Amino acid sequence: MxxxxxxxxxxxxxxxxxxxxxxxxxxxxxxxxxxxxxxxxxxxxxxxxxxxxxxxxxxxxxxxxxxxxxxxxxxxxxxxxxxxxxxxxxxxxxxxxxxxxxxxxxxxxxxxxxxxxxxxxxxxxxxxxxxEHRVDLARVSAAGRPDHWYGAVLAAGFDAIVNERANRMRWPSGPSRYDLAILIELARLRARRYRVTLDGEPYELDAVLVAVGNCASYGGGMRVCPAADPTDGLLDVVVAGPVGRGTLIRIKPRVYRGSHLDHPQVRGFRARQVTLDAAGVVGYADGERLGPLPVTVTAVPGALRLLR
CATH class of the missing domain: 3.40.50.10330 (Probable inorganic polyphosphate/atp-NAD kinase; domain 1)
Structure with missing residues (x-):
C-alpha cells in the first residue's frame, strides 16, 4: 500500500x-x-x-x-x-x-x-x-491583513517600540543592538493615547506599556501578565500609565517577579476580546512583528492541542 x-x-x-x-x-x-x-x-x-x-x-x-x-x-x-x-x-x-x-x-x-x-x-x-492537552490561543485581526495567531503575549507599548527600533538599526550587531535601542527609546519616552475596547466597552487612556497576554510571560521570563492562564478563555491586559523614565526603570525589574501590578500606575484587566489603537505603534506578538495598530485580539478557547 x-x-x-x-x-x-x-x-x-x-x-x-x-x-x-x-x-x-x-x-x-x-x-x-x-x-x-x-x-x-x-x-x-x-x-x-x-x-x-x-x-x-x-x-x-x-x-x-x-x-x-x-x-x-x-x-x-x-x-x-x-x-x-x-x-x-x-x-x-x-x-x-x-x-x-x-x-x-x-x-x-x-x-x-x-x-x-x-x-x-x-x-x-x-x-x-x-x-493531548488543549490550550487557548489568541487570534489577531487587522483590516487589510490576514488573521494571525499567538501563544504568549502581544506587546503594544514601550517593548514593541524598542523592538521596532532595533529591527530598523543596522549597527551594532547582536544583543547590543537591542540594548542600544532601549537607551534611545528611554530618552524619547512619552505616554501615548490608547483607545482600548474590552468586550465592547471603550476606554481612552495614556500609557507607556500595554500588553495582552494569553500566557503570563514574554522576553524570556518577564511575567508581564502574571495571572494569565492559557486555559481560561480570557486575555489579560496590563497597562502602565503615563510614567516617566525613572519610574519605568524602577517598574521593569518587578515584571520578572510579576509584582508590578502592585504599582499605582499599573492596571490589569480581563476580557475575551480586546481592540487596541494608538498612533505610530506596531504590535509584536511572541517577539514577532505583526504590524501597526489598530488590532483586535480574541481569545479562542482550546484552539491548540499539545503533546504533553
Whole structure:
C-alpha cells in the first residue's frame, strides 16, 4: 500500500520537525539528531521541514499539516513556535515544543520542561500513548491583513517600540543592538493615547506599556501578565500609565517577579476580546512583528492541542 505524501515531502502520519538552528544563539545546534532519534522511537517516520525564513517556516508547517502529518514538533524558541501556530491553530494536529531558544515562554507556560531532552521525552511519550492537552490561543485581526495567531503575549507599548527600533538599526550587531535601542527609546519616552475596547466597552487612556497576554510571560521570563492562564478563555491586559523614565526603570525589574501590578500606575484587566489603537505603534506578538495598530485580539478557547 502506498503512503500519501505532502507537497513538501512529509509522509502522512509522520512527525514533522521544524528546527531553528540559530535559536538560543546556536548553543543547541547538536541537539537535533537526538531529538529526531527520540521521536523516531515512537514508531512514526520523522520528517525535517526545510525553511530559511519565518515566512518559509510557516508555509512548510502548513504544507505538513495539509499533508496529514500526525504531529508537529518545534526545536527552537518562541519565534519557532509562533511560526508553527499559524498552521496548527484550530486543526487537530498537535504541537510538541522543544525549548532551545533564548525565550521559551510559551513552552514553559504550558507545562513543558525547560530541559530540551526532558521535553522531547515527554512529547515522545505523549505520541506513543495518544495523550493531548488543549490550550487557548489568541487570534489577531487587522483590516487589510490576514488573521494571525499567538501563544504568549502581544506587546503594544514601550517593548514593541524598542523592538521596532532595533529591527530598523543596522549597527551594532547582536544583543547590543537591542540594548542600544532601549537607551534611545528611554530618552524619547512619552505616554501615548490608547483607545482600548474590552468586550465592547471603550476606554481612552495614556500609557507607556500595554500588553495582552494569553500566557503570563514574554522576553524570556518577564511575567508581564502574571495571572494569565492559557486555559481560561480570557486575555489579560496590563497597562502602565503615563510614567516617566525613572519610574519605568524602577517598574521593569518587578515584571520578572510579576509584582508590578502592585504599582499605582499599573492596571490589569480581563476580557475575551480586546481592540487596541494608538498612533505610530506596531504590535509584536511572541517577539514577532505583526504590524501597526489598530488590532483586535480574541481569545479562542482550546484552539491548540499539545503533546504533553
Amino acid at each position: 502506498s503512503t500519501a505524501t505532502a507537497p513538501d515531502g512529509t509522509p502522512a502520519g509522520a512527525v514533522a520537525v521544524l528546527a531553528n538552528p540559530v535559536a538560543g544563539r546556536g548553543r543547541r545546534t547538536g541537539l537535533l539528531p537526538t531529538v529526531c532519534d527520540l521521536l523516531a522511537g515512537t514508531g512514526r517516520p520523522v520528517h525535517l521541514l526545510a525553511a530559511s525564513s519565518a515566512a518559509e517556516a510557516s508555509d512548510a508547517c502548513r504544507a505538513a499539516v495539509a499533508g496529514a502529518a500526525a504531529a508537529l514538533v518545534t526545536v527552537g524558541g518562541d519565534g519557532t513556535v509562533h511560526a508553527a501556530l499559524q498552521a496548527l491553530a484550530g486543526t487537530g494536529v498537535p504541537l510538541g515544543p522543544v525549548p532551545t531558544g533564548t525565550g521559551n515562554d510559551f513552552a514553559a507556560a504550558t507545562g513543558f520542561p525547560t530541559d530540551p531532552i526532558a521535553a522531547v521525552t515527554l512529547i515522545a511519550d505523549a505520541l506513543r500513548t495518544g495523550r
